[in-house]
Amino acid sequence: MPQPPHCPHCPEHPQLWKDTSLTSEANPFDWRWYCTGCGSRWAPTHEQKMRYL
Structure with a gap:
């Protein structure tokens, strides 16, 4: 899996x-990126959803 x-x-x-x-x-595909440092969350791009499934 990619970094x-x-x-x-x-x-x-x-x-x-x-x-x-x-x-x-x-x-x-209902997942989010999460930062443990600041607690921010982001929706992944379509390409990231395919790449990190």
Whole structure:
């Protein structure tokens, strides 16, 4: 699996985590990027959804 993106807001730029708490068998693409440093969440792009499924 490719390395996840890094947080653009944190000074240390930690890698983002794939938050799958909303993912289900019916909605496998319903996930968000999450930063443990600042707590921000982002919706992945269409390309990221395909790449990190």
